[in-house]
Amino acid sequence: MLNERGQEFSVFKLLISAIVAIVILTLLLNILGIIDFNPNTDPAEAAKNLLTSMDSSVFQEKVSGRLDFSSKNSINSAALAESTGLSRNQICLSKSDDLPVDFEATGTLISKTGASSIRVELVGICAYKENFDSNEYLDYAQQLSKATFEIPPDCFKKVVIGEKACLLVLIKSTK
Numbered sequence: 001m002l003n004e005r006g007q008e009f010s011v012f013k014l015l016i017s018a019i020v021a022i023v024i025l026t027l028l029l030n031i032l033g034i035i036d037f038n039p040n041t042d043p044a045e046a047a048k049n050l051l052t053s054m055d056s057s058v059f060q061e062k063v064s065g066r067l068d069f070s071s072k073n074s075i076n077s078a079a080l081a082e083s084t085g086l087s088r089n090q091i092c093l094s095k096s097d098d099l100p101v102d103f104e105a106t107g108t109l110i111s112k113t114g115a116s117s118i119r120v121e122l123v124g125i126c127a128y129k130e131n132f133d134s135n136e137y138l139d140y141a142q143q144l145s146k147a148t149f150e151i152p153p154d155c156f157k158k159v160v161i162g163e164k165a166c167l168l169v170l171i172k173s174t175k
Contacts, residue, residue: 043067043110047075047122047168048083051091054126054166055084059140064122066173069103074111075168086166092132092155096171097148103170107152110170119173123147126166129159137167147171 046064054062081088088108095105102114112118123144127137132155138145149169159165 043069043073044075050122050124051084054124058126061125061141067120068117069120070117071112077108089158090165092167094149094169098172107155120170121173124168129156129165130161132156
């Protein structure tokens with residue numbers, strides 16, 4: 001088909017159709033979660049947000065979104081304590097056993113030494129000290145009860161019975 005100048009419209013129709021198809025495909029992939037246009041790449045900020053959302057609750061497990069954790073990132077309980085109403089003794093940081101060996105969790109710090117980035121999630125729960133001592137908190141934590149991890153031995157040592165404490169565990173992302 002030719003226009004008044006003798007030019008074909010089919011090439012332009014094909015180009016416009018291709019652009020519309022790419023936009024629709026991108027939107028569908030974003031809805032399905034395959035493409036993440038706004039990844040949360042700061043684990044320390046995600047830990048602060050998660051801890052803030054858990055601060056007023058007890059026995060309510062919370063899970064962060066997907067995070068990209070690299071050697072540039074770390075999560076520190078002292079920094080988290082400054083941004084929440086908890087003391088750093090009330091915050092314990094741990095990691096699941098299925099994470100690579102280049103992750104280190106000491107109870108007060110989670111860091112990574114390897115060069116590559118790993119997709120992870122943070123899972124947290126607040127309970128009373130005695131619930132952590134007896135592992136009773138796992139009855140209320142679906143994600144944590146599936147994960148294999150250890151609470152570092154120095155965690156919650158300075159927390160008294162009846163005082164609230166919060167546990168954050170870094171796990172491999174399933175999303």
